[in-house]
Amino acid sequence: MKVTRRDLLVWSAGAAAGLMVTPVPWKLLDDTSIWSQNWPWIPQPARGPVEVKMSACTLCPNGCGTKVKMAAGWPVGVAGVDTHPISRGTLCPLGFGAHQLNWHPRRLRTVRHGGRASTWNDARTAFAKASSEGPVVIIDGYPGRAASSVLQSFVQKQKGEYRVVLGPEMRALAPYEEWSGVPASALGYDLENTQTIVSFGAPLLDGWGPPGRFTRMWAEHAAGADDPRLRLIQVDASLSRTAGRAWQWVPILAGSESALAAGLAGVLLEEHLVSAHGPIPTLPLAEASTQTGLSTDAIRQLARTIVARTPAVAIAADNSPEIAALNVLLGSVGARGGIVRKSKQAEAYIPADLPFANARAVLLDASAPWDFIPQTNAEVFRFAAWDGGSDRTDWLLPAPGFLEELTDVPTAPTVALETYAIAPSLVKAPHEVHSSAEFLGSLDPSLPTTEKMIQLRCVDIFRGHAGTLRGEEDTPIAKLASAQTLEEQLSKGAVWVSDDSHAATLRCDLKQWPTAVPAAPPESWSSAWHAPVLPSLATKLYRESILREAPEKRFV
């Protein structure tokens, strides 16, 4: 069974909505829990004291808050944390069954080289030799962590390159980075203060960003209302789940999103519906109408509807300069309810899929999606906790599984405020595992450790005296006694949330309407990526849930 990243998020979005309105999912979970205890590869937990530990899911960059039920020191259940400021009690099925993953038959237990068993010593020797002979490229799928800083320190010393596998949400923010100079990783959508969202195919209710964020917001402010406080207009070629539940579905011909953005911009300027003076698109309204399949009147009416309730923001499904330019025209960039700057310290990343010139070795952190295969002749060292299937990796290195290492949780993509959390190591791996940061540290002891970088980040937040520690109670950072107290609280499940975004420090000056770029291929790694393995709980849910069924209706 192949389950994509989007499937998982679609499913969690559906589940989140379902849990709020019907008891059926509870019954399904109950049956599943009983059933999945009988999977042969899941050991029966030892008898012993039961306790609940607070943590965060680190299986993807959304970093949802988790409560982990432990029996005799073993995790036996995972649930969401209602007080978590971003995920708000919601988990996707992968996180929900994550405690089962460490026992999965496809767990990597030994080092492999060219498909044969090898040793950590051989891997160290091979990597040391490769890095002494030429540049190393390191690929990270979860940037901004303490471990990411260790990887970056290594390549800086070695004159190699650090690259990041960017998700579609991050790629959609790339035009603002290009026009403002502010890295996309520092940007987010201030949806909490938006009144109208025009989504150009972005799956806001099908799995976009942290699963609990928009689905909860939509349920509270919009679901079922004729004239909701939050209007979601879904521009989509097919009746997706988001389109089906949105306030308005605007069906257009597939691949014509850029033309619609240009058509809308033309109407906004011609009818003086916006105060911003932006560049005029060269595409005539009649041509936008032909390309989108919408009448010119429908495009005019849509433009008026968008500005009827502001702040309004347009969200692209992927990198689209035309949709970003529409936001500039709407005055939504660097404004409340629009695209905001959440951090002053973020950095710009080199995308992982650019060609690899002269690399002697490529090291993939365990956070890089399994389906990301570097197109290179360099020697490839891949860290992974689970074997996702065959690829052309030279070295396969067992990485820590769920809850087996200390890590931190930086801000999730798309959110508007900076956050920081810590996921402590709660269990010991049953065999020798190393993270890529630890591996590099064993080769170069002068590198900082992940622990050290987490401590430094806590000192940084503490000295900033800004933001709030959100846990069972909210505590302003200014009232904490020390950085150590902050670190202790974060390790117990609290989350630091910054005070406000730096909206005013984001400016995009656009001199001319962007030229159309070819749309992203329909299947990039983000939609084709499949989870290397699934916990049995998720497998059962996935097989039995009707939520996996894709809608059929399509506008042609």
Ligand code: SF4
């Ligand atoms: S969305 Fe990501 S962080 Fe959240 S529960 Fe799922 S895998 Fe974990």
